[in-house]
Amino acid sequence: MTEQYDVVVIGGGPAGNAIASGLQAQGKSVLIVEADLWGGTCPNRGCDPKKILLSAVEAQQAAQHLQHQGLTGTPTIDWPALMAHKRGYTDGINDGTLKGLQHQGITTLHGQAHFQNDGQLAVGDQVVSATDYVIATGQRPAILPITGQEYFKTSTDFLDLDEMPKRVTFVGGGYVGFELAAIANAAGADVHVIHHNDRPLKAFDADLVQDLMATMTADGVTFDLNTDLQAIEQTDDGLQLTAPDFELTTDLVISSAGRIPNADQLGLENVGVTFNRHGIQVNDRLQTANPHIYAIGDVSDTPVPKLTPVAGYEARYLVQQLTQPGAAITYPVIPTQVFAVPKLAQVGLSATDAADQPDKYRVNTLDMTKWFSYYRFGARQAQARVIIDQASGQVVGATLLSDVADEMINYLTLLIEKHVTLAQLQQLVLAYPTPASDLQYLY
Ligand SMILES: Cc1cc2nc3c(=O)[nH]c(=O)nc-3n(C[C@H](O)[C@H](O)[C@H](O)COP(=O)(O)OP(=O)(O)OC[C@H]3O[C@@H](n4cnc5c(N)ncnc54)[C@H](O)[C@@H]3O)c2cc1C
């Protein structure tokens, strides 16, 4: 007999786990299906392992900053030991997540979920049925369709490398390309980032991207811009990469040219759900073309960046919607950051958009490198672009490039969301000396 649930969730990543927990807590009977590792991309092969590897890079950088200013000798990265440190965290994620779900009373099933033409969901040889379905199947790395594409590895492979090869090349200058290039470079590899046009990280402030590239170049990373890779070939000397007027031999080549939604193997055509290259199409209540099927997290085609906290936000909204239907989803301002060396973070209105309306917005361009908070640890670069609404005096956007940009951007997000003016900020006493105590100087 087909098992019946209130809700079946497909995908056990941040989005799926959050909605399964939320609905179970509201008294719904919930089944969650995962095809691979419980926990999904972020803790197994995304945000968390990447940031563990970055910890060694940050420590190395901190020592480098103070060379001849109190420290001598720069530590070198012991990659196998660092990888063991990473695995000390990631190895426990699958079992820990599964046990956590089961402990809450959520039914779990391991396997690839596929909608049948009778509308029920098949998982291996089991068939289940539900009043509502939530698709939270995330994305997977895109492999560029070029000659020799079988030689491409992905971010998943990089984040679990036993040894760091001598030469590593990333094809695609986005988040993944920049972040993993910074790690590979610090670990001693000869690193190239191949990008097809002259505007990598195109969602970020162009000047600050230039500054970031200049620093990474000084550290040894080569950016091959306007390079449209055509082929990869195995030779005696390694993998030969070719593009018009370009040749490079490398040991490891990572396709970092974006991610594609896991929507194509779900049998969506059997249940009237549509998708495009951005994901499963949903309305402003995260509902697909089939009113009993919803999509959240990376796999949904929503007008927001695909990030873990966004997946959690959409899950919380949908828990509410499936228990007490209400208004359409609205999103707060969403900070995004590139965990490179240094870090580049952005939230709200960009300087480029603000420049179109000079009467409405003021752009503060600040070189903070010599400010106490950064001088203290010998920072090479600390820049800010802060957008102020002239009429209200409130911050409406910011881009930061510094070693602590990932923390500072959260304060800027709070200032924007809570509409804090300089006068209101100055009514607070913030612990000094900290980068946060500089917030008043950003207005
Ligand atoms: C290298 C890298 C670094 C990142 N760094 C950051 C960061 O620093 N900060 C940040 O906010 N975000 C980061 N992200 C993005 C973040 O990982 C995702 O936004 C987040 O994991 C999305 O959660 P999700 O639940 O929607 O999808 P996922 O985490 O991808 O989970 C989807 C799950 O569904 C499963 N699944 C797929 N198809 C099926 C099927 N047919 N049946 C059953 N199960 C299925 C998959 O196996 C997977 O476990 C990073 C991503 C990558 C790749």
Ligand SMILES: NC(=O)c1ccc[n+]([C@@H]2O[C@H](COP(=O)([O-])OP(=O)(O)OC[C@H]3O[C@@H](n4cnc5c(N)ncnc54)[C@H](O)[C@@H]3O)[C@@H](O)[C@H]2O)c1
């Ligand atoms: N710090 C973070 O929050 C973080 C980190 C990693 C990944 N992510 C998530 O994962 C997603 C995917 O990251 P990503 O870096 O793979 O994708 P991305 O979309 O950020 O970057 C891909 C880059 O590859 C370039 N590109 C496309 N085709 C190319 C070609 N033929 N040759 C060379 N370059 C080409 C694109 O112009 C783009 O700049 C992000 O959008 C984000 O949602 C987030």
